[in-house]
Amino acid sequence: MTIGILALQGDVREHALAFAELEVATTPVRRPADLEGLAGIVLPGGESTTLSMLLESSQLFEPLGAVIAGGLPVFGTCAGLVLLAADVLDGRPDQRTFGALDCVVRRNGYGRQRDSFESELSAPTLAAELEMPDSALPAVFIRAPVVVTAGPGVEVLASLSSQGGGRDPVAVRQGSVLATAFHPELTGDRRLHRVFARMVAR
Amino acid sequence: MTSDAAGAAPESERSTGTFTVKRGLADMLRGGVIMDVVTADQAKIAEDAGAVSVMALERVPADIRRDGGVARMSDPALIEAIQEAVTIPVMAKARIGHFAEAQVLQALAVDYIDESEVLTPADEAHHIDKWAFSVPFVCGATNLGEALRRISEGAAMIRSKGEAGTGNIVEAVRHLRSIIGDIRRLTQADGPEQYGWAKHLSAPIGLVQEIARTGQLPVPLFCAGGIATPSDAALVMQLGAEAVFVGSGIFKSSDPPRMARAIVEATTHYEDAEHVAKVSRGLGEAMRGEEMTEITERLADRGW
Numbered sequence: 001m002t003i004g005i006l007a008l009q010g011d012v013r014e015h016a017l018a019f020a021e022l023e024v025a026t027t028p029v030r031r032p033a034d035l036e037g038l039a040g041i042v043l044p045g046g047e048s049t050t051l052s053m054l055l056e057s058s059q060l061f062e063p064l065g066a067v068i069a070g071g072l073p074v075f076g077t078c079a080g081l082v083l084l085a086a087d088v089l090d091g092r093p094d095q096r097t098f099g100a101l102d103c104v105v106r107r108n109g110y111g112r113q114r115d116s117f118e119s120e121l122s123a124p125t126l127a128a129e130l131e132m133p134d135s136a137l138p139a140v141f142i143r144a145p146v147v148v149t150a151g152p153g154v155e156v157l158a159s160l161s162s163q164g165g166g167r168d169p170v171a172v173r174q175g176s177v178l179a180t181a182f183h184p185e186l187t188g189d190r191r192l193h194r195v196f197a198r199m200v201a202r
Numbered sequence: 203m204t205s206d207a208a209g210a211a212p213e214s215e216r217s218t219g220t221f222t223v224k225r226g227l228a229d230m231l232r233g234g235v236i237m238d239v240v241t242a243d244q245a246k247i248a249e250d251a252g253a254v255s256v257m258a259l260e261r262v263p264a265d266i267r268r269d270g271g272v273a274r275m276s277d278p279a280l281i282e283a284i285q286e287a288v289t290i291p292v293m294a295k296a297r298i299g300h301f302a303e304a305q306v307l308q309a310l311a312v313d314y315i316d317e318s319e320v321l322t323p324a325d326e327a328h329h330i331d332k333w334a335f336s337v338p339f340v341c342g343a344t345n346l347g348e349a350l351r352r353i354s355e356g357a358a359m360i361r362s363k364g365e366a367g368t369g370n371i372v373e374a375v376r377h378l379r380s381i382i383g384d385i386r387r388l389t390q391a392d393g394p395e396q397y398g399w400a401k402h403l404s405a406p407i408g409l410v411q412e413i414a415r416t417g418q419l420p421v422p423l424f425c426a427g428g429i430a431t432p433s434d435a436a437l438v439m440q441l442g443a444e445a446v447f448v449g450s451g452i453f454k455s456s457d458p459p460r461m462a463r464a465i466v467e468a469t470t471h472y473e474d475a476e477h478v479a480k481v482s483r484g485l486g487e488a489m490r491g492e493e494m495t496e497i498t499e500r501l502a503d504r505g506w
Contacts, residue, residue: 008470009233045230047290053252054470107289113313114337116223117216142226186226
């Protein structure tokens, strides 16, 4: 079982190291031929506008969109969440997404880098699924997107109190799609990578 | 919504400006191209071409070199116009040691501050105490000792200095080879030798020991200074740079949108020579460039 990591730009290495800790093999994906034989794919953090341009110029957008639509498990973090969303606010007008997740996201919804932050989340669903204690889940938000709306089919695995009151979903799952607004790969906590590895093995 | 939506679990505070958050943005820029821009229109061209970030400044290094005089932080109005024009992170430069310029850049909410030798230094002995800021800093380095001194002052990203504004890659290659070569050699050093390295590099022993153990810098290493073609980008990425800064190389070329896009693609596909060849075809003229012996002052010598 090998998980592909989209390796056009961004924090590819951190995802590879996270799966290596779990003894799950990964391979970089830079061209259409690299998609063959994958059991799942990761869309890492990076700049979503750059990634979407490079997906086009590398002729990856259509074939990757097709395998995701076909049910290949996909895990997107930050820019990866933006690429999976149904619609993007405050993006570029020509920015394309795979639309695999019934969510509307706002790019840089938490502000500029000065407002980037670390926090700790509660994720009881993950703890129950992994049969691990529900300890605080460290989360690093870097110019992160905000999930503005999530459709009825979207399961919220963790949320964060929003500045306007209420709560923003920050870890979501819908069928074979897992996505986070934060970067679990930048912390030592492997719960989200474990959950994704289970989705892939299923 | 899940059970925590009821607010059962207490939530920790949001911690901003931590080192994880600072270096995290550098991690997100890896494999990308950061482009110097002097107008909002150029910033749009850079974003359209796939830049991961833009560096807002009043003159590109080639013009600073030509014009002479004191080069300072950019006009806040220019930085704000560029922030308005694009959605990608915006960086700006402060003079070496000029912490008041850096405070202004932080107040403007730029995403990264470059304490840069391209501007005229404000302090002949000290760099900015970068730990005092919540906005992250990138600093230039010509060798491993300089890189470690900047990291010890709080830099969350290191870039080679190269020789800005020359369009000549030779200095960036020298700096990258020096930094990466010394990291490799350091991993072979035993305990007592590591103290010798710390003395030789004029660098803190803690960082020297960390590199001997991990074999890498504790922050990302990018390349800057002299990149003018897609092949230049592919060269420095293969040498071990994790992303590239392109200063004069784009907007001093004959077709900036195409050159910008070609360098972006070459930085991603740096191991795929056929792809680099494809994007290099018919690009028009690269910036003119200068031989090192033609240069009277080396910007890379600024910084201590």
